[in-house]
Amino acid sequence: QIMNLVKYAVVTGASPSSIGFLAAQKLARAPHNFKVILACRNPDKGRAAQETIQKEQPVSQAVFLPLDLASRQSIAEFVEKLHALDDGAIAKQGLSLLVNNAGIGWGAQTPFIQTTDGLEEIVGVNHFGTFYLTQLLLEDLKRATGESRIVMVASSLHDPNVRSKSDETK
Structure with missing residues (x-):
């Protein structure tokens, strides 16, 4: 049997006009x-x-899979669909790259919102959701042919003291 030579990368928060994209x-x-x-x-x-x-x-090969980091169920379903891609290629040969880019910010008027799992939304998405996804994919990353990487994209939007350009024009 010939081994699939494709390397796989997951990029969260890869919607158009984003760093992930x-x-x-x-x-x-x-x-x-x-x-x-x-x-x-x-x-x-x-x-x-x-x-x-x-x-x-x-x-190029690009595949969209839905993922909501505010929901452990969505994260588990994403991993299940990921493992089903290409007849289970990732489960067999591993994942070469995980780019954890997805996240949400907040502003002065941001209301308190809870995730479906009962966590405050920003903490649930930016920390727990990202951690849970990474944990579920860790064995796939270890199994990758050659070296694998986890890339964490960060922002200062978590800091309420950071002012945006729109704040400065008010």
Whole structure:
């Protein structure tokens, strides 16, 4: 049996106009040639990101899978669908790259919102959801041919003292 030579990368928060989308575009291009799994909360934005990458780079491989980091059930379903891709290739040969880019910010008027799991939304998405996804994919990352990586994208939006440009114009 011939081993699948495709390397797999998961990029969370890969909707158009995001840092994750730019990372996914780069990874799908030569010489990287990753099959990029675009993990997005909004299905319309996820499909748009997939279509854009495939139009720009017809030989690239990009797949959208829904993922809401505010829900442990959504995270588990994402991993299940990921393991079913390409006849279970990731479960067999591993995951080469996980880019944890998804996150939510807040502003002065942000109300208190809970996730479906009962956590405060920002903590639930930016910390617990990301941690849970990484934990579920850790064995796949260890199994990858060659070296694998986990990339954590961070922002200062968690700091209520950070002022945005829109705050400065008021």
